[in-house]
Amino acid sequence: MAKKGFPGMGGAPNMNNMMKQVQKMQKDMEKTQAALEEKEVEASAGGGAITVKVSGKKEVISIEIKPEVVDPEDVEMLQDLIMAAVNEAMRGAEEMVSKEMGKVTGGMNIPGLF
Incomplete structure (x- = not known):
């Protein structure tokens, strides 16, 4: 008599166990995503002249610019500093989320997940 289920998968009892594990992982991921939304990453550029905060949702929360860095004659430098700080904060947020x-996925890289 042939075994039910997929070859090498061990049949229905293991499939049920796998489904429970997937459901637990899904719940854990939802909790982790909710917790990440509350976290912030901060980065600065120009020796602290520009400070950017980004949420775990990868949204810019705030940008602080020290008045002494604002030079109407050198707007390009200010733009570069803002861009550098935003990019660094986004990298930090991405690293935090990953x-x-x-931790939840056990290191599995699931495309499109986060």
Whole structure:
């Protein structure tokens, strides 16, 4: 008599166990995503002249610019500093999200997940 289920998968009892694990992982991921939304990453450029905060949702929360860095004669430098700080904060947020979600997924890289 042939076994039910997929070859090498061990049949229905293991499939049920796998489904429970997937459901648990999904719940854990939802909790982690909610917690990440509350976290912030901060980065600065120009020796602290520009400070940017980004949420775990990868949204810019705030940009602080010290008055002494604002020079109407050199707007390009200010733009570069803002861009550098935003990019660094976004990288930090991405790293934070990947690290936290990696804990939930056991390090599995699931495309499009986060």
